[in-house]
Amino acid sequence: MECYLDNSATTRCSERAAExxxxxxxxxxxxxxxxxxxxxxxxxxIKEARSAVAKSLKCKENCxxxxxxxxxxxNLAIFGSLFANKRLGKHxxxxxxxxxxxxxxxxxxxxxxxxxxxxxxxxWGKIDLVELESLIREDTALVSxxxxxxxxxxxxxxxxxxKLVHKLNPNTIFHCDAIxxxxxxxxxxxxxxxxxxxxxxxxxxAPKGSGFLYIKEGLKMEPLIYGxxxxxxxxxxxxxxxxxxxxxxxxEEMFKEDHTKKLCKLKAEFIKRIIETEGxxxxxxxxxxxxxxxxxxxxxxxxxxxxxxxxxxFGAFHIVSVSAEGVRAEVLLHALEEEGVYCSAGSACSSNxxxxxxxxxxxxxxxxxxxxxxRFSFSIxxxxxxxxxACEKINEIIPRLNKYTRK
Amino acid sequence: xxxxxxxxxxxxGVKGKNRHLFEEALVRRIEDVLSKVGDGxxxxxxxxxxxxxxxxxxxxxxxxxxxxxxxxFGIQEFALCHVTKDDGTxxxxxxxxxxxxxxxxxxxxxxxxxxxxARKNYPLESMELSALMGEKIxxxxxxxxxxxxxxxxxxxxxxxxxxxxxxxxxxxxxxLPNGTGxxxxxxxxxxxxxxxxxxxxxxxxxxxxxxxxxxxxxxxxRAKQKVVDLAKQVAAYSGxxxxxxxxxxxxxxxxYEKCPHDELTIIMRRxxxxxxxxxxxxxxxxxxxxxxxxxxxxSQTIQSLNCTNEVCKLPVFRPLIGFDKQDIIDISxxxxxxxxxxxxxxxxxxxxxxxxxxxxPRAERIRASERKLDDVIDELYKTAIETTETIVIN
Numbered sequence: 001m002e003c004y005l006d007n008s009a010t011t012r013c014s015e016r017a018a019e020x021x022x023x024x025x026x027x028x029x030x031x032x033x034x035x036x037x038x039x040x041x042x043x044x045x046i047k048e049a050r051s052a053v054a055k056s057l058k059c060k061e062n063c064x065x066x067x068x069x070x071x072x073x074x075n076l077a078i079f080g081s082l083f084a085n086k087r088l089g090k091h092x093x094x095x096x097x098x099x100x101x102x103x104x105x106x107x108x109x110x111x112x113x114x115x116x117x118x119x120x121x122x123x124w125g126k127i128d129l130v131e132l133e134s135l136i137r138e139d140t141a142l143v144s145x146x147x148x149x150x151x152x153x154x155x156x157x158x159x160x161x162x163k164l165v166h167k168l169n170p171n172t173i174f175h176c177d178a179i180x181x182x183x184x185x186x187x188x189x190x191x192x193x194x195x196x197x198x199x200x201x202x203x204x205x206a207p208k209g210s211g212f213l214y215i216k217e218g219l220k221m222e223p224l225i226y227g228x229x230x231x232x233x234x235x236x237x238x239x240x241x242x243x244x245x246x247x248x249x250x251x252e253e254m255f256k257e258d259h260t261k262k263l264c265k266l267k268a269e270f271i272k273r274i275i276e277t278e279g280x281x282x283x284x285x286x287x288x289x290x291x292x293x294x295x296x297x298x299x300x301x302x303x304x305x306x307x308x309x310x311x312x313x314f315g316a317f318h319i320v321s322v323s324a325e326g327v328r329a330e331v332l333l334h335a336l337e338e339e340g341v342y343c344s345a346g347s348a349c350s351s352n353x354x355x356x357x358x359x360x361x362x363x364x365x366x367x368x369x370x371x372x373x374x375r376f377s378f379s380i381x382x383x384x385x386x387x388x389x390a391c392e393k394i395n396e397i398i399p400r401l402n403k404y405t406r407k
Numbered sequence: 408x409x410x411x412x413x414x415x416x417x418x419x420g421v422k423g424k425n426r427h428l429f430e431e432a433l434v435r436r437i438e439d440v441l442s443k444v445g446d447g448x449x450x451x452x453x454x455x456x457x458x459x460x461x462x463x464x465x466x467x468x469x470x471x472x473x474x475x476x477x478x479x480f481g482i483q484e485f486a487l488c489h490v491t492k493d494d495g496t497x498x499x500x501x502x503x504x505x506x507x508x509x510x511x512x513x514x515x516x517x518x519x520x521x522x523x524x525a526r527k528n529y530p531l532e533s534m535e536l537s538a539l540m541g542e543k544i545x546x547x548x549x550x551x552x553x554x555x556x557x558x559x560x561x562x563x564x565x566x567x568x569x570x571x572x573x574x575x576x577x578x579x580x581x582x583l584p585n586g587t588g589x590x591x592x593x594x595x596x597x598x599x600x601x602x603x604x605x606x607x608x609x610x611x612x613x614x615x616x617x618x619x620x621x622x623x624x625x626x627x628x629r630a631k632q633k634v635v636d637l638a639k640q641v642a643a644y645s646g647x648x649x650x651x652x653x654x655x656x657x658x659x660x661x662x663y664e665k666c667p668h669d670e671l672t673i674i675m676r677r678x679x680x681x682x683x684x685x686x687x688x689x690x691x692x693x694x695x696x697x698x699x700x701x702x703x704x705x706s707q708t709i710q711s712l713n714c715t716n717e718v719c720k721l722p723v724f725r726p727l728i729g730f731d732k733q734d735i736i737d738i739s740x741x742x743x744x745x746x747x748x749x750x751x752x753x754x755x756x757x758x759x760x761x762x763x764x765x766x767x768p769r770a771e772r773i774r775a776s777e778r779k780l781d782d783v784i785d786e787l788y789k790t791a792i793e794t795t796e797t798i799v800i801n
Contacts, residue, residue, distance in 0.1 A: 328758075334624030404663055404758055 002340045003386045008377035014205040017246035024242040042241045049248035056255045058188045065231045069211035070179040070200030071101040077175045077196040078105045084222035089139025095119040096362040125154030136168040148180040151359040152284035153319030162193040183254035206250035210243035259380045263317035266378045268299045273391035283321035286313045318378040323369040327401045339393040343374045409490045414457040417483040417581040432584035433481045440475040482579025488571045500543040517554035522564045529566045585646045588612030591694040592687040600698030602637045602744040607726040609645030616690045618683045620655040638800045640744045652796045657787050665779040668761040672706045673768050676715045684719045700727045705764040714768045
């Protein structure tokens with residue numbers, strides 16, 4: 001059985017999206033800027049996509065700027081807004097647990113003379129609004145906070161943070177990296193004071209190389225790529241029409257129905273089974289919640305409703321971070337791979353180049369678990385059967401691997 | 408005027424009656440590497456030289472040929488050479504000057520002209536022709552100087568049926584042509600040393616087969632891919648390599664469970680040697696090759712080497728035995744395996760490495776420890792051999 005539980009790395013492209021990409025590449029291959037009707041056909045795909053995306057965010061179409069994906073969206077959001085609004089100041093606030101596509105730009109900005117404050121997180125990965133409040137200054141130009149942590153699934157209080165920031169400094173720009181949450185947790189940037197929001201296509205079954213940035217109407221932005229003035233001058237380069245058309249299909253499918261219950265059940269079933277194995281712990285979920293799951297047999301509607309209500313403490317429904325004491329993450333990953341179960345390891349297996357996860361360090365994970373942590377991530381197409389199969393394999397493999405540790 | 412590449416070969420020159428075997432092997436290898444550059448090359452072997460021309464006299468890209476020849480063992484040096492009809496000395500001088508202008512316009516050298524007269528009925532003697540052409544070159548390049556003892560540039564003229572002339576030559580790899588030294592089995596890991604060891608033995612004309620020990624899930628598919636990539640890089644010099652990928656996990660786990668931990672590595676190495684020797688027998692290889700270097704790690708002390716050596720009957724070639732790490736790294740950079748070797752994909756099997764491995768193992772003790780594997784090892788060994796995947800790398 002193939003059981004792909006690495007959907008936060010990337011997802012399988014939806015069939016409809018893939019067919020559309022194929023059609024655009026082979027039949028409707030015009031350049032949207034061309035004056036003939038091949039060009040117009042292509043332009044129509046972009047228009048439709050912009051409309052679908054805008055609908056999903058309950059915003060205007062002119063707020064959407066298509067990009068090549070999450071990293072570009074984050075870079076454009078951060079550099080583009082700061083460079084266009086230099087008079088706002090040179091202070092930035094972000095968190096210790098951001099994805100590299102936010103963290104690396106921050107490091108670059110430090111080199112360029114910006115002052116960056118990094119918010120700490122609690123043992124479950126959550127920022128402290130009191131700390132945020134204390135850091136906001138008159139010259140704070142940008143605050144960038146992720147919605148869902150890509151490694152442990154923590155949901156950050158974006159709405160409260162955005163409101164707080166704007167209350168204390170109405171000029172500060174608020175950016176949210178929503179790459180892991182888009183399509184899985186509702187977030188309507190325009191309604192809660194988020195000025196910029198990054199999204200990646202391939203995390204939601206769209207083709208790789210697609211994505212967009214939400215930009216609040218009227219916010220001044222500077223492009224990173226100059227040229228023919230596409231995307232309102234913000235992102236030059238012939239539009240990636242096939243990818244954008246594919247993204248449009250994927251967005252429609254993603255937002256057709258609410259997947260909350262389904263994903264929540266997957267996570268509850270998963271946790272319930274794996275914590276039976278000795279040495280296993282789940283990161284980013286409070287102990288009370290784990291106990292509730294343990295105590296509920298089977299996982300029923302009541303539990304699911306409760307978990308959804310307590311999602312702030314349960315974390316995003318599609319990400320589970322698991323530590324297995326004494327087992328090296330990469331060995332576990334490969335052993336699972338042999339059974340057709342795919343997950344990801346937080347840090348690369350290498351003694352000479354330790355790539356320890358910043359997020360796991362930030363939540364103060366026990367040192368001996370840093371290299372023993374793997375992430376399972378689900379998609380809306382993951383089935384309960386797959387989860388049961390994966391758990392069975394995990395519970396089989398971990399004791400076996402635990403027999404062999406370095407002596 | 409036509410283009411050709413003139414190739415001078417190295418040690419082959421001193422081999423006695425077997426000389427033609429070496430020359431033929433070199434020609435075959437050159438044909439082989441050129442077949443990857445393109446069709447239509449003709450490789451001939453007149454009078455102690457190898458010539459590369461295009462079959463129909465058409466032009467070819469010398470840079471491509473140069474890249475290919477720089478990976479062939481047995482070449483002393485080679486040069487791009489022009490071949491022209493004998494239309495008298497005036498015509499020759501003009502062509503020669505044009506050739507030098509094209510290659511060296513604006514540069515200044517001390518030089519000499521070296522003539523070789525294979526066709527003895529040519530009207531001028533070698534020295535006379537050299538002197539005459541030297542004058543003409545000086546006329547065209549007034550800033551150049553003649554230096555017959557230590558010139559910066561030697562302009563070669565060879566009088567045969569036609570006349571060849573060339574100047575700039577490129578140093579080859581030397582060594583012996585591929586396939587003249589028999590076959591040997593390389594123990595290839597993903598590290599820096601073993602590809603270099605393979606390269607060095609291939610340079611002595613040895614055909615390589617290789618064996619890699621794969622330990623899933625402790626080593627990943629990427630680690631295996633890395634070894635395949637390394638084998639490809641070595642094969643660019645050595646020619647085709649048959650790579651045996653042995654699934655070694657169960658043997659390792661058995662050793663882990665039953666033998667003392669400080670002896671894990673040494674016992675593991677002994678089984679690797681045994682398996683390598685088995686495959687050597689199957690492939691007709693007459694030696695093993697390892698990348699060991701005295702004292703580099705616990706399993707490479709002189710005592711450990713004795714211990715691993717005693718399990719095989721074939722000679723074990725260790726070309727790096729007296730090399731410092733940096734010397735090995737230098738060669739790996741030169742043959743471009745270094746960047747691949749340092750990719751970090753293989754440390755997952757650290758559980759099989761004791762924190763304090765023995766550095767001075769005694770063979771009797773190791774043998775005694777190995778006897779603890781008696782009930783399981785034959786079966787595991789057989790399975791490892793039977794499930795081996797062989798990949799032909801070219």
